[in-house]
Amino acid sequence: MKVRVGVILLILCLWGGSLLYAMSNDIKIFVNNSEQSSKAVEIDGKVYVPLNQLSNEQQVMLKWDEEQNKLNIYKPNVHLTTLSTKGAFGDVPKGTHPISVLAQVDNLRTDIAELKITITSPQNKEKLIQSLDTRGSKDSSKENFWFLTDTTEYNFDKAGNYYVRLYMKPTFSKEWFLVSEKQIISK
Template sequence: MKVRFKKVAILLTILSVCGGTLMFADAASQKVRVIVNGSELDEGGIIVDGKTYLPLRQVVNSLNALVDWDNTNKKATINKPNVHMILFQDKVIFGNVDKGNKYTFNVFSQIDNLKTSISAVKVSITDPYGTEKVIQSQNVSISKDNFWYRTEDIKYNFEYAGKYAVRFYLKTSPTDDWAVVSEKLITSQ
């Protein structure tokens, strides 16, 4: 009986220490909902000791920016280039289309305030149901703070009513993932 009492006492002590630690950790940090431009991020932030910590990659993606992670120095560098896209049908600028019609157009993009080197660019269009078509993708070697990029003509059928997203992507290195740095919407009615 004495051995059993000691085991129960030890077990209760361990559980109370663990439980107390878990309750203290939960009380020391608070969850934070993060909303960027009206959309809530999948992962929220937390407040620990009066400081707010946010999921960097999700915040950067929501802001259409680039993030470079330097693991050696434990440093994240965020770059937000200005990207202006203009859609041309022949020499006419457009933004709205008639549903069911096929249009031939190209995308002209002006990029400035670029603070990092770029290894590739991509322009795509995504229909209201999420199907993406790449308009043009190209490896480049750009290390200046501004450049212009114009796609070849594309013939595209706007078969559904709704919003079509034209997106401009950059890669900082060939091994990086594509990062959306600009989006323009075309309304099809």
């Protein structure tokens, strides 16, 4: 009798899962007109989006607390300004130029262990501009701070879009989270 009940329950679970899958529709996700690799799912008129996929696109840090069954989303307010010897810029002629980045951060509601600023070429080659280990410093628990990188020479060798990105590694994670991005156009 127990075996019969177990088989019936197994069949019902499989049938319910198949029905749930049949009722769901895969939905393409686009962020700034760029299709993402993950898909959303619609179930009973509600769209469910995978948060891990969107954390970079929405520039947030995610912390899952399994014990409390709680998801914390941290969205600091970050402004990036690219600087050369002539001042702030958003476009640049092809060639090698001195560059530094000023990051202004506020509304940071979690402690960070590290931060880094990178630049990525149109060919998707990433170069580290500067990183900062904030563990043990007064900046690790500051809600509002400014960070100016050292000046470095960078070769804008191709015309196209370059991206300066600021990543943070919160103290609760070993993962880097993209929290801000600025586009530079090279002509």
